[in-house]
Amino acid sequence: MAEDSSHPRICILGTGEFARALGARFRRYGVPFWFGSRDPARRPTGLLKEVIEKSTVKNVEEACTESDIIILAIHRRHYGLLERCETHLDDKILVDVSNEPGSELGFERLATMFPKCAITKAFNTASSRAMALDEGPCVYVCGNDEAARRVLLRMAARIGLPAVDYGRLGNGGALEEQVNRLFPGWGWPCLVVMVISAFWIVFAACRAFKLRKNPYSPERLPTNVANKIVGAIAATCLGMAYFPGCLVAFVQLARGSKNVDLPKIIDQWLGIRQQLGLFALILATLHVILSLVLISPAYFPHWYPEAIDGKRFANGTPPDPLGPIRMTWIGETVILLGALAMVALVLIGIATLPAISRSLGWREWRCVQSHMGFACLLLTTCHVVMRGAPVWLNKSVKDVIPTVSFLSLLLPWLTVGMRLVLYTPCLYRRVARIRSGEFSKYADSGSAGKDGIKKETDDGAVGDLSIVV
Ligand SMILES: NC(=O)C1=CN([C@@H]2O[C@H](COP(=O)(O)OP(=O)(O)OC[C@H]3O[C@@H](n4cnc5c(N)ncnc54)[C@H](OP(=O)(O)O)[C@@H]3O)[C@@H](O)[C@H]2O)C=CC1
Ligand SMILES: [Fe+3]
Incomplete structure (x- = not known):
């Protein structure tokens, strides 16, 4: 031509x-x-x-x-x-x-x-x-x-x-x-969420209909039990989105370097955090909708002082279903914490939209994804604890541990705990120094040292995007 x-x-x-x-x-x-x-x-x-x-x-x-x-x-x-x-x-x-x-x-x-x-x-x-x-x-x-x-x-x-x-x-x-290509990068996250979902569906159903002292009737499956399952999956996904970052920070602290050889599974886990976070957002939205539908003394009796089990006032007379029944501070606080967690999660989700994330600087991005992520996780755990505490306080430890809400908090709790430790000033500064390229333990220059740790040769001024505390 x-x-x-x-x-x-x-x-x-x-x-x-x-x-x-x-x-x-x-x-x-x-x-x-x-x-x-x-x-x-x-x-x-x-x-x-x-x-x-x-x-x-x-x-x-x-x-x-x-x-x-x-x-x-x-x-x-x-x-x-x-x-x-x-x-x-x-x-x-x-x-x-x-x-x-x-x-x-x-x-x-x-x-x-x-x-x-x-x-x-x-x-x-x-x-x-x-x-x-x-x-x-x-x-x-x-x-x-x-x-x-x-x-x-x-x-x-x-x-x-x-x-x-x-x-x-x-x-x-x-x-x-x-x-x-069809949704590249979503295969593994979908599989992981399916496995988590299968676990919670089986566990929550067994617990609700078999293992409880007062088993639920099957009519409560579509919304009430489903809501517990959705909440548990959302909390687990959220925990899974933030846990590996903390784990890596501890490994980096232990090794004194930001370049650490991680097992392949942790690398892959780090690579699907964003998708897990988005799944958490979707499921949390569903949880909010179902909870709003269910809010009433019949489903959340511990949030309403006038009703005992949603059926009777303290003086023994049944409540007027149309009468004004207000929540206790516990009920209101649970809702506030849940709403704040949801807002934080939505903001994090918005920040992952390509048009928005492109406009964010590294520090801004880190602030949203890391610090707001932590805030969201903390609010979520507080929300579930406040929700469960009135029931847990009246039960023995062995009755509390196998509840869906308690078990679904294990990973978020662990993550929050690790993050709180990492937020202590001395460790926070140390992690920041390590990530900016400074070495403590193996400070000599060169390539891979003992324990398979890669030595840094660059000035490492920029933090490692793939590993966020
Ligand atoms: N649609 C889209 O958004 C995009 C399409 N493409 C590609 O563009 C190409 C056309 O796609 P699209 O316009 O959607 O397809 P259509 O089916 O709408 O149009 C195909 C055209 O091919 C002509 N044609 C020639 N020989 C035959 C035949 N034996 N049988 C039937 N039609 C014949 C026809 O025009 P006439 O009857 O006048 O001869 C027909 O209108 C594809 O290769 C597709 O992959 C790429 C990117 C986006
Ligand atoms: Fe909730």
Whole structure:
């Protein structure tokens, strides 16, 4: 492809969803083009059909023969369509926009079919929906012909799309992977949460319906028991999100270095903390909704002084269900602590949104993720303790330990305890020094020392993002 073609003739092959969205953009920016269709006379249908009505539509042979750039807005399995005009395609730029998981890569197929063409991969990361937006999505262009790549980069810029040179054609596979991947990084967190959920569902159900002195009736499963389960899973996820950071801080303290070799499982655990935190947020929201529905003397008798077990006043008469019954300070405090924990969790969740986290500096990010995370964990444990304390105080230790609320607090308690220890001024300063690259125990320079500890050689001015206390 000759690079001097600053106004190349453009053909969008196909009149489907993607073709129409791209065509709409060409029209909006006044860039001439035409469509190539198997049936140019057919009445267009579907979204943006007016783009077809207002544009030139040629038959496939004519459209391709008369163009310099052919954008293949058709499915990969239909690339054989181009064979009709094969003899006229030499030196033209063929643009593969396809994303089809599992099949042969489109650009590879085109390269085999048309070795004399400049094959490129572009636009595949831009959905037709995104193309309709004013701002437009970022477009990546790759291809072995540098001049062809430049032509496409210019063309994308002409229709208002930021474009990135993605190098050789072989990189096209990565571009497709980017589009075809399904929630990358969520596999392990989902599995972990499923295991935690299975444990709490079985345990809470056994406890509620079998092991309690006064077993619940099965009607209490959908909301009352479910709410306990959801709360327990949320607390466990929250504990699991913050526990490994504390563990690592202690290991760093013990080793006197920020670079410590961790078992693979801890590394993986550190890598899924954000997802665990988001699961905690979702489940805590569900817990709040269910709790709000349930709040009444019948479900939370210890929050209402006038009612005994939600059935009778202290003087023995049943309460008027419509009468004004106010909570004790315990009930109100439980709600306050839960609401504050929820607000902290929501703020942490908001800070993980890409647009927000990008705008935060390292110290701000750390403040939200680490300190607010600790506050959230502390408020959560206080909320559950306040909720359980009136019941626990009237029970023996052996009756308290197997309760769902007590057991669900074990990991959060441990984490809060470790964090409180790490917040003591001497340890806090020491961790900060270690993370800024200072050594205590193994201060000599060099590479790996005894115990497999890596020695730092940089000045380590920046804290280690992956390990937050
Ligand atoms: N939709 C999207 O958001 C995106 C799509 N893509 C890629 O763009 C390509 C087109 O996708 P999309 O527009 O959604 O698909 P559509 O099914 O909406 O359109 C495909 C078009 O292919 C043409 N075509 C050519 N030969 C045949 C044939 N034998 N049978 C049926 N149709 C044929 C048709 O046009 P005609 O009848 O005029 O010949 C048809 O309109 C795909 O490779 C897809 O992976 C990439 C990124 C995003
Ligand atoms: Fe609660």
